[in-house]
Amino acid sequence: MMKTTRTDEANTTDWHESAFDVARGLSAYTGSSLIAGLAEVIARHPQADVGNAFNHKQVACKVWARDSLFDSLGGTFGRIVLLGGWYGVLAGMLFDDARFSIERIDSVDIDESVADVARTLNACAGARFQALTQDMYALDYAGLHADLVINTSCEHIANLRAWLSLLPAGTRVLLQSNDYFSEPTHINCVPSLEAFVAQAGLSQLDYSGALPMKKYTRFMLIGKV
Numbered sequence: 001m002m003k004t005t006r007t008d009e010a011n012t013t014d015w016h017e018s019a020f021d022v023a024r025g026l027s028a029y030t031g032s033s034l035i036a037g038l039a040e041v042i043a044r045h046p047q048a049d050v051g052n053a054f055n056h057k058q059v060a061c062k063v064w065a066r067d068s069l070f071d072s073l074g075g076t077f078g079r080i081v082l083l084g085g086w087y088g089v090l091a092g093m094l095f096d097d098a099r100f101s102i103e104r105i106d107s108v109d110i111d112e113s114v115a116d117v118a119r120t121l122n123a124c125a126g127a128r129f130q131a132l133t134q135d136m137y138a139l140d141y142a143g144l145h146a147d148l149v150i151n152t153s154c155e156h157i158a159n160l161r162a163w164l165s166l167l168p169a170g171t172r173v174l175l176q177s178n179d180y181f182s183e184p185t186h187i188n189c190v191p192s193l194e195a196f197v198a199q200a201g202l203s204q205l206d207y208s209g210a211l212p213m214k215k216y217t218r219f220m221l222i223g224k225v
């Protein structure tokens with residue numbers, strides 16, 4: 001086993017401080033509210049797995065979601081409900097994009113450790129961003145009056161059809177899943193885009209597509225339940 005030395009600890013601390021400095025510098029350079037939020041997350045939530053949430057594949061999948069959403073449905077939305085919202089990266093990207101005008105985004109996740117991080121990341125949005133700790137199967141969707149429901153974590157939920165049946169007929173949705181079967185937390189992957197279309201059974205399909213990554217392919221549907 002490797003021995004942890006004082007130098008290792010110092011390097012870890014240095015790495016965190018450097019990451020904060022780099023993120024703040026990139027925020028000043030780009031003027032991006034998302035990068036400003038990321039700098040705050042690095043400073044205030046050192047335990048958060050931001051390296052995973054902001055890795056280039058996760059970011060590419062969310063840029064794809066954001067751009068396809070704009071191309072399919074435009075940029076003006078009332079309330080967006082984001083399920084399995086994790087650290088709120090997609091919410092941050094939508095707030096950061098001048099093409100979009102969004103009344104509010106509610107990010108819902110069953111993991112109680114992520115809400116505070118999501119709030120810090122999206123602090124620039126003020127009351128327009130809410131993070132809730134809740135099981136997506138337990139929400140009263142009729143009462144939410146969502147203009148759009150986004151779930152980019154369909155591979156993480158046991159029964160996609162059972163969850164979709166909770167949404168009022170005609171609700172607009174953006175869904176992502178993937179064929180990354182070997183990842184242990186992925187309990188409901190699909191082998192192909194056709195399988196995802198069949199699994200979701202949407203009443204209207206405005207967009208369907210696949211984004212090949214190195215180890216897996218991500219699938220996306222935009223339409224209505």
Ligand SMILES: C[S@@+](CC[C@H](N)C(=O)[O-])C[C@H]1O[C@@H](n2cnc3c(N)ncnc32)[C@H](O)[C@@H]1O
Binds near residue numbers: 083134
């Ligand atoms: C790893 S993350 C996100 C993965 C996906 N690639 C993305 O970035 O959108 C999956 C999230 O779904 C959440 N999740 C899983 N089951 C859920 C449920 N029943 N209700 C709400 N959130 C859930 C997990 O807590 C986790 O934060």
